[in-house]
Amino acid sequence: MSILTRRTIRRYSTREVSDELLNELLTQAARTQTMGNLQLYSVIVTRSQQGKERLAPAHFHQPMVTQAPVVLTICADFRRTTEWALQRQAHPGYDNFLSFLNAATDALLYTQTLCCLAEDAGLGLCYLGTTLYQPQPIIEALQLPKLVFPVATITMGWPDEQPPLTDRLPTESFVHSETYHLPTPADIDRYYGPKEALPENQEFVRQNKTATLAQIFTDIRYKQSDNETMSSLLHDALTAQGFL
């Protein structure tokens, strides 16, 4: 599997991603296990320039959204299952928080199988974490009905760059035997020291004028105040979509 050499691809060649290939990948990824085999997800395929431009603001105008041949928005979806139940004298009750998380789980597992398959086929992908930051404009752009909620966005195309592999934490930092072991200060130094010592991260700290690398994350990129504001937006959007 190509996972060992995967890198995020943000620049794509002009080569087309055919409907045939895309449909094959979308179909194969559906072999992924889901809750009760209900497949609680849906995928919105955006190929039109107009559609990409409608999505762009929700993703902070990251250039991949309008430049990639294909943008995929993967949604937690209890709507289709609910419609089925309603037409079969059944009484669906999926307008709740657990059901959202069940469907989000199905959608995210599907997404990652799709990523693995697409990268195995030579395609380049960028996973946009911004989907959860501003769901409401995505919901509007894609006309998502109640009980459908966007959880992941992937931009996809044939790679036109080959960036270096990025670093990873040592396996011992995230694998625990039998019970969770809180890291000691020495553990933290051992886990994060190599990341902090990378020339690109030292340069990143200089550019951002912070004292430490961690401060770039806590004080600039993923700030408490932003997290709290966006938690509230997320809560409102989940309520509007009927999950809370």
Add this chain to the structure above:
Amino acid sequence: MSILTRRTIRRYSTREVSDELLNELLTQAARTQTMGNLQLYSVIVTRSQQGKERLAPAHFHQPMVTQAPVVLTICADFRRTTEWALQRQAHPGYDNFLSFLNAATDALLYTQTLCCLAEDAGLGLCYLGTTLYQPQPIIEALQLPKLVFPVATITMGWPDEQPPLTDRLPTESFVHSETYHLPTPADIDRYYGPKEALPENQEFVRQNKTATLAQIFTDIRYKQSDNETMSSLLHDALTAQGFL
């Protein structure tokens, strides 16, 4: 990739899953993209019989939990990152709902890469959706601290069965072009008709004495009252772990 022939495996042979293989898979899966490359997950490996028995009640005593050589509980984890920040004069603010979903996303994408890699290596897996139903006893059994929350459980071993492939909905049922299209009654019949016509599902309806297949899901397996009770337990557990 073995995804095209994957099936859930619930019976395992006595052949050992070596630490070397398990660690290789856990390490390789960490090539999966994560938010800011922070790797907001952790994996608790349960190999001891005592540990499996402690987890079993949370998973409704499904026999795989005590019979599989390895049980993996994958957690959304903002604790390690928070500890790092605190030791680096940074001010972490990840005790909120968005941060939980960000970490859950990292954990679930990691989980699915791990599933694909393990199945490619010939291992058999069962994904336990019960993790979200009763998180509190899992949190206690694994001694998960604040800002760590279990989102997925996998039982793993060498297969001792080869069940048939299960059915899937047609791709057109979950793929939408440009905007979401609500299914018409005719669409629902076309999407779900083949599933309802399967002999095993017709037998399933007979056994459960329901009028339709959908009623098995809505009235027996995933009932509104259960979903609401478990939503409330989930909310309480997220609060206790510091995410709400």
